[in-house]
Amino acid sequence: MHFVVCIKQVPDSAQIRVHPVTNTIMRQGVPTIINPYDLFSLEEALRWRDKVGGEVTVLTMGPPMAADSLRKALTIGADRAVLLTDRFFAGSDTLATSFALSAALQKISDTFGKIDIVFCGKQTIDGDTAQVGPGIAKRLNLEQITYVSAVNEVNGDNGTVTLERRSEGGVQVLKTNLPAMITMLEGSNTVRRGRIDDALRAARAQIVTWSAKDAGIEDVTKCGLRGSPTVVKKVFAPTPRAEKAALVELGETPRDSAEALIEAIFAKTPKIEDDLVKLASGF
Amino acid sequence: MSDAKPAAPAAAGGRASMKKELPERFRNHKHVWVFVEMERGVVHPVSFELLGEGRKLADKLGVELAGVVLGAPGPDMLHACQEAFAYGADLCYTVENPVLADYRNEPYSKALTAVVEAHKPEILLLGATTLGRDLAGSVATTLLTGLTADCTELNVDDDKSLAATRPTFGGSLLCTIYTLNFRPQMATARPRAMPMPERQEGRQGRIVPFAIDLREQDIITKILSFIPDRDSSKSNLAFADVVVAGGMGLQGPENFQLVKNLASVLGAEYGCSRPLVQKGWVPSDRQIGQTGKTIRPKLYIAAGISGAIQHRVGCEGADLIVAINTDKNAPIYDFAHIGIVTDAVRFLPALTEAFRKRLSPHSKDRLAG
Secondary structure, three states: OEEEEEOOEEEOHHHOEEOOOOOOEEOOOOOEEEOHHHHHHHHHHHHHHHHHOOEEEEEEEOOHHHHHHHHHHHHHOOOEEEEEOOHHHOOOOHHHHHHHHHHHHHHHHHHHOOOOEEEEEOOOOOOOOOOHHHHHHHHHOOEEEEEEEEEEEEEOOOOEEEEEEEEOOEEEEEEEEOOEEEEEOOOOOOOOOOOHHHHHHHHHOOOEEEOOOOOOOOOHHHOOOOOOOEEEEEEEOOOOOOOOOEEOOOOOOHHHHHHHHHHHHHHHOOHHHHHHHHHHOOO | OHHHOOOOHHHHHHHHOOOOOOOHHHOOOOOEEEEEOEEOOEEOHHHHHHHHHHHHHHHHHOOOEEEEEEEOOOHHHHHHHHHHHHOOOOEEEEEEOHHHOOOOHHHHHHHHHHHHHHHOOOEEEEEOOHHHHHHHHHHHHHHOOOEEOOOOEEEEOOOOOEEEEEEEOOOOEEEEEEEOOOOOEEEEEOOOOOOOOOOOOOOOOEEEEOOOOOOHHHOOOEEEEEEEOOHHHOOOHHHOOEEEEEOHHHOOHHHHHHHHHHHHHHOOEEEEOHHHHHOOOOOHHHEEOOOOEOOOOOEEEEEOOOOOHHHHHHHOOOOEEEEEOOOOOOHHHHOOOEEEOOOHHHHHHHHHHHHHHHHOOOOHHHHHO
16 A cells, blocks of 8 residues: 655754844754654554554655755655656645645656555644645545544455544544544654664765656645745734743742732632632532 | 754744735635534534634624534534524534534535635634544645644734644643734644633524535445443533542642542542653553643642643632642742642642532531531
8 A cells, every 4th residue: 555644843942042142043053853742643654554564755845955854754665756856846835735735645656556544644843723634635535534543444455444533522433444634632642662674775875856747736836935825914922911920039048938928819809719718629 | 853953043033034924815815713623512612712712803803704614414403503603603514424423534524625715714723633633634734725723812813813832842831823924723622621601591693505516425434333432531621610530749649649639539530740641650541731631620739740831821710729838939930829848748638638628518627617
C-alpha cells in the first residue's frame, strides 16, 4: 500500500525571539524541526507499512532548506521524499497550501503508485490552524478523519480502515473507505528512532524536487500570496495592561508572605473569599 | 499557515493595498452567522460565546445574526434554536436529517455548505473544537474562501470587513487577518476565548428550515460505536472558577505536586504552561494557552510561569490573575493583577497552608467574621 505523510519544517518555537523594537521575528540562528505533530502521523504510516507492506512517501512544501526535514524523515524510516519548492508558493495561506499540496499528491499518485492514505499532522506549531489536512481531503475527495487516537485496522484487500476519533466527551469508532486523509493525535503512538541502515540510506538518498510546473500546476495564480484569500494586514505585540501587577512585598517568612498575598487577593476582589470557601468545602 | 507570510510591517502596507472592489458575485452576501454546534443533544458553550461576538458584529454592520443548527429530527433541534435565540440570534437555519444525528465530516460539510450557498452570509463563525475545526476547513475549501483559525478578537473595520486577530509565530505576536475579496469571511474561536454573553430568557426568533437530500447509503464513513469518556478522566479546566497552574519555575517534575496541592485546597482545577507538556511532566489536556485550553476563571494563580504571549492568550480572560515568579521583569507581570516576586517552589507550600487555614470552616478568622 502507498502511504504519504505531509510534513512541515517549522522553527523550534521554544527558541523564537521577537525583536523588542521592530516587532519582527528574529529568525537568525533559530533551529528548525519537523512539526512535532507530524511525527505521530509519520510513525503511524511506518507502522502500517511494516505490518501490511508497501511504501511511505514524505512530502513537504517549503524553501530548499526544507529538504533537511525530509532527510530527517528518511532517517526515521520513510522510503521516499518529495520536496515541492518554487517562488510561486511564497506567502501561501492554508487554501493556497492545500491547492499546491493536492497537485503534488496527485502527481505522486500518478508517478509512484496510487495513494491509499494521506497522513497529515493534527496542526502545526507555528500556524496552529489545522486547516491544510481538511483542505487536501476536500480537494482530492478523500474520506477525512481528523484527531485519530488509534488506527485499528487497515485492510488493503477490501480498501477499508477502522479507527478511533477523539470527539467532544468521547471517542467515535469509525470505519471508512480508502483513500482517506487521516490526522493523528499527539501521544497516539511512540515515534521510533531510525535504524542505522535507514540513516545511511537517508544520507545518500535523492530527494525528489518539484517546481510548481513539475507538479502539474498550470495556474500559478492559485498559489502563494496571489492564491490566498486571507491577507495579513498587521502584525503586532500585545499592549501591556495600563497598570502593571501590584506587587505584594515579601514578609520575613514564606508564611508571612503567603498571608499578605491572600489579604491582597481578598482586598482586590472581596467576593472571591465566599466563592473559595464554597469551593474548598466541596459545594 | 498564514504565518508563512513575512512579518515585516513594511510589507503589510503593500498587502493592504491589494484591496479591490468586492467582486459582484459576493455583493449580495449579508448577515452574520454562527454554526451552532450540537452533539448528543447538547449545544457546545462555545456556540453561545460566538453568538455573543456575532451579535456585536451584526449590530455594528446593521444586519441580522443567524444560527445554523444541524441534527437529526427531534426536540433537540427546537431546543438548540431557542438557546441560540436566548444568546442573541435573530433567526436559525435548521437542517434536520437522520444522517446528521452524529458528526461526520461528509454530511455536515455538505449540509453547511449548501445552506451557505443558498442564503449567502458575509461572516460565518465556528468554534475551534475538534468538530468545528474538522468542519471549517472542509467548508472553506469547498467555498474557496478565507478561514482564520483560533481568533482571540473579532471586529468590523470601517469598510465593513471582518478583522480577525489571532496569535501568530507560535504565540509570540498577534496578527490581524482579512478576507477581503471573498465571501463568506470565515473564522473560528476556541472555547472560552470570547466572554459568555448574558442569557436573555424567553427571547424569540425565527426558524428557517432548509431541506437537503442526504441519504445514509451515500455516506461512506460509518460510525461503529461511541465510547464516552470516563468521568474521572475529564478535566473541567476550561470552565473552572479557580485555576492554579505551574511553569518552568517549578524546576522539576516532582514539584508539580505543589501546584496540585494548592488546587486541591482551593477546590480548583490545575493546569500548566506549554514547556511542561513538551517535557512530559504534565499531560497535554492540562495545558493552558494558545495550543492548549483557554480559561476564564474568577481567580487564576500562575506559579513559576513567565507569561509568553501564547500562554497569555489562554488566561487573560481571568477576572483576577495572581503571578508568582522570581523574575520581576517576567512578562506575566504585564498582565497579572497581583504579583509576588519569589520562588514558587518555596512559596507554594506556605500559600497552600495559609489558604487551608483561612478557608477552613473552623478557621478563627471565619468564626470572627
